Amino acid sequence: MSFLSILHILFSLSLLRYVSSFDITRNDNLVLYWGQNSYGATHSNTADYQQRLSFYCGSDSVTDTFPLAFLTTFFGEGGVPSMDFSNICSTDNDPVFSGTELPNCSFMASDIETCQAAGKIVTISLGGATGAVGFTSDSQAQSFADQIWNIFLGGSSSTRPFGNAVLDGIDLDVEGGGSAHYAAFVTQLQTHFKGASKKYYVTAAPQCPFPDANLGSVINAVPFDAVYVQFYNNYCGLQAFSNPNDWNFGTWDNWAKTTSPNKNVKVYIGAPADSTAAGSGYVDAGTLANVIQQTKSQFSSFGGVMMWDASQAYANGRFDVAAKNALTGGSSAPSPTSSKSSSSSSSSSKTSSAPSSTPTSGGCAGVAAWQTGVAYVGGDSVSFNGHLWTAKWWTENDTPGGQAGVWTDDGACTSAAVATKSVKAIKTPVADVSTRASSEAQDAKSTPNADDVVTPISDTRKAASETSTFRPRWGRD
Numbered sequence: 001m002s003f004l005s006i007l008h009i010l011f012s013l014s015l016l017r018y019v020s021s022f023d024i025t026r027n028d029n030l031v032l033y034w035g036q037n038s039y040g041a042t043h044s045n046t047a048d049y050q051q052r053l054s055f056y057c058g059s060d061s062v063t064d065t066f067p068l069a070f071l072t073t074f075f076g077e078g079g080v081p082s083m084d085f086s087n088i089c090s091t092d093n094d095p096v097f098s099g100t101e102l103p104n105c106s107f108m109a110s111d112i113e114t115c116q117a118a119g120k121i122v123t124i125s126l127g128g129a130t131g132a133v134g135f136t137s138d139s140q141a142q143s144f145a146d147q148i149w150n151i152f153l154g155g156s157s158s159t160r161p162f163g164n165a166v167l168d169g170i171d172l173d174v175e176g177g178g179s180a181h182y183a184a185f186v187t188q189l190q191t192h193f194k195g196a197s198k199k200y201y202v203t204a205a206p207q208c209p210f211p212d213a214n215l216g217s218v219i220n221a222v223p224f225d226a227v228y229v230q231f232y233n234n235y236c237g238l239q240a241f242s243n244p245n246d247w248n249f250g251t252w253d254n255w256a257k258t259t260s261p262n263k264n265v266k267v268y269i270g271a272p273a274d275s276t277a278a279g280s281g282y283v284d285a286g287t288l289a290n291v292i293q294q295t296k297s298q299f300s301s302f303g304g305v306m307m308w309d310a311s312q313a314y315a316n317g318r319f320d321v322a323a324k325n326a327l328t329g330g331s332s333a334p335s336p337t338s339s340k341s342s343s344s345s346s347s348s349s350k351t352s353s354a355p356s357s358t359p360t361s362g363g364c365a366g367v368a369a370w371q372t373g374v375a376y377v378g379g380d381s382v383s384f385n386g387h388l389w390t391a392k393w394w395t396e397n398d399t400p401g402g403q404a405g406v407w408t409d410d411g412a413c414t415s416a417a418v419a420t421k422s423v424k425a426i427k428t429p430v431a432d433v434s435t436r437a438s439s440e441a442q443d444a445k446s447t448p449n450a451d452d453v454v455t456p457i458s459d460t461r462k463a464a465s466e467t468s469t470f471r472p473r474w475g476r477d
């Protein structure tokens with residue numbers, strides 16, 4: 001091979017590299033969940049309903065990653081997974097592969113390839129709030145990994161729902177069913193990735209209470225490329241940014257650097273794209289820009305913003321563009337105030353007391369996560385949604401905190417940390433407390449006397465949000 005042809009190849013590679021621009025190491029990436037038409041769930045204006053994926057990959061697109069939401073069922077009819085993309089492709093409106101509940105969405109292949117050609121990555125997201133997910137053994141999880149590899153990624157199968165399009169990886173949005181055998185699932189996928197000709201990504205979308213009830217032990221056990229932390233539907237959501245007792249990005253940053261097997265894992269701020277996209281946690285574009293700028297400058301693990309979901313972002317004045325501008329520094333967002341800066345430094349100091357060195361968590365260390373399909377007898381303890389629960393009598397498939405009332409709530413797993421937080425709250429500067437009290441006035445039943453009842457209010461909201469308001473956000477139409 002001549003020197004000139006080598007030069008030519010190098011030059012071509014550099015051009016290709018310029019087009020295939022996705023770069024996981026950046027701190028300004030935007031992840032936009034696509035698939036569930038969240039806007040359509042609460043609006044009748046069909047013009048703003050979710051469009052085909054390619055619609056979001058045109059020249060005005062600012063998205064870097066699209067997780068397709070969701071692969072909802074692991075083992076459906078014929079032992080094959082099922083998935084749902086609402087108004088675009090589903091078992092209701094599209095043909096299924098025979099003997100399965102897997103819709104044939106082959107028309108989406110060109111959409112996926114359009115997005116990939118524009119330098120974006122497209123992954124399949126497993127789970128969602130109502131997902132029928134989980135494994136009974138490592139070997140079952142490993143076979144499922146082979147199946148995912150064959151039908152969505154670099155393997156081959158006669159039933160590939162997106163035809164020849166090859167997705168760029170998987171995302172775990174496991175919001176129920178516990179964490180058992182997921183590490184084996186991811187490890188098996190990664191053995192396929194090792195011999196592959198392109199890079200595949202594995203991400204997870206834990207909820208912000210640390211550690212996550214379902215994904216916590218999984219992300220501690222195997223390397224992930226990024227975690228899209230859901231800072232909504234919980235006490236630690238974006239609405240709590242100015243409250244260092246609740247806002248816990250620092251805990252996640254500390255997890256990334258000290259506990260995660262991949263010390264370069266990126267942590268994203270997951271945000272609702274509009275007020276109707278989540279039960280709580282939506283903040284306006286200016287507030288989000290401020291959060292982004294402060295987090296980006298303070299935490300090296302910060303990877304960008306995840307947003308739920310595409311339909312909401314586009315209907316809400318291109319909320320995705322507002323976030324991307326803030327990420328790349330292109331906007332004129334309000335400059336950080338001194339009180340915000342002090343909150344942030346308190347937040348990072350909290351990191352040191354975070355239970356990041358224990359694989360499960362404080363009060364729940366060594367306690368198995370609650371699972372469907374498992375029978376429990378009176379006195380059995382489980383962890384669920386960051387709390388420890390004890391069964392009053394024999395029970396199966398009764399969710400802790402649910403209607404049946406068979407579980408006693410023994411409090412948050414991190415109750416030691418909660419006690420520490422109460423002490424810290426008393427030391428919170430008065431200015432900061434009043435800011436929080438006014439920002440939470442809409443939520444509070446009555447306006448508290450900020451000086452003496454701040455901590456109880458905060459804890460009550462936490463308990464309520466963890467047991468009831470976290471689910472509707474992955475709602476499906």
Ligand SMILES: *[C@@H]1O[C@H](CO)[C@@H](O)[C@H](O)[C@H]1NC(C)=O
Binds near residue numbers: 097104106158159
């Ligand atoms: C999936 O749908 C495409 C387009 O309609 C069709 O060509 C293909 O044969 C289908 N695949 C199977 C296995 O049914």
